[in-house]
Amino acid sequence: MADCIFCKIIAGEIPGRKIYEDGEILAFHDVNPQAPVHFLVIPKKHIPSVMDGADPGLLGKLLFKAQELAVQEGCGEKGGRFVINCKEDGGQTVDHLHVHALGGRPLDWPPG
Numbered sequence: 001m002a003d004c005i006f007c008k009i010i011a012g013e014i015p016g017r018k019i020y021e022d023g024e025i026l027a028f029h030d031v032n033p034q035a036p037v038h039f040l041v042i043p044k045k046h047i048p049s050v051m052d053g054a055d056p057g058l059l060g061k062l063l064f065k066a067q068e069l070a071v072q073e074g075c076g077e078k079g080g081r082f083v084i085n086c087k088e089d090g091g092q093t094v095d096h097l098h099v100h101a102l103g104g105r106p107l108d109w110p111p112g
């Protein structure tokens with residue numbers, strides 16, 4: 001999608017610190033990390049949000065890859081958090097489905 005910043009990272013038009021890539025999925029470090037480990041896992045297909053037509057298989061792959069990479073990034077022992085912000089009430093700011101993976105410090109709950 002032309003104006004989507006994550007589609008531009010997928011296309012290599014703007015830089016992203018990539019962690020993992022396959023035919024369907026890309027993972028890269030968040031540009032404004034909220035924890036020592038903070039990366040995003042996204043589908044290569046432009047899907048605006050988790051409520052906009054992602055199929056069950058793809059959603060499973062995104063979450064499975066997020067936890068696998070979180071272990072790789074050193075969060076296996078202490079854990080972390082996997083977050084999907086969705087639309088206005090969820091505080092989604094980039095309208096391309098993404099799973100946040102956060103870890104490396106204790107994380108507050110509940111969110112504000």
Ligand code: 5GP
Binds near residue numbers: 029092
């Ligand atoms: P949201 O608020 O939509 O759940 O999260 C969007 C995330 O994308 C934010 O954590 C933000 O820091 C990250 N982000 C926005 N623009 C860029 C970018 O150009 N590159 C990278 N790596 N992350 C970005």
Ligand code: ZN
Binds near residue numbers: 004
């Ligand atoms: Zn996109």
